[in-house]
Amino acid sequence: MPMDKIRSLKSRRAQAARRELFLALGGKCARCSKTENLEMDCIVSVGSEHHFMSWPERIRFYWQQHLQNNLQLLCPTCHHLKTFLENTRCKILANQTALARAATSFVEHCAAARELHGVRGGEKSSAAE
């Protein structure tokens, strides 16, 4: 097989893996739900070494992060904001998403508990998406 064909096959495979990962991550910005120009972001920063990897290696790296629940999709605006906050050491603000997620699962937990104990009233909030 000619070299360029192998390369395009490889990159196609990497593209498919990337698409799959995007879908696994919900296909939208974790903060504002935008669906365009999404970027992958390690929730807890693990440095920038992976930015210098080849695409297939990066995808593998991102999948590993995803399996450790440390990956999210962000739109460029939210990504910049997070990076900015990280750089200014506002770690708590930078990881608002992690807090929001914890709060969301707490709300869901309460709703499930209510359901379990037969307490009615109060629609399940859709604001906590």
Ligand SMILES: [Zn+2]
């Ligand atoms: Zn966003």
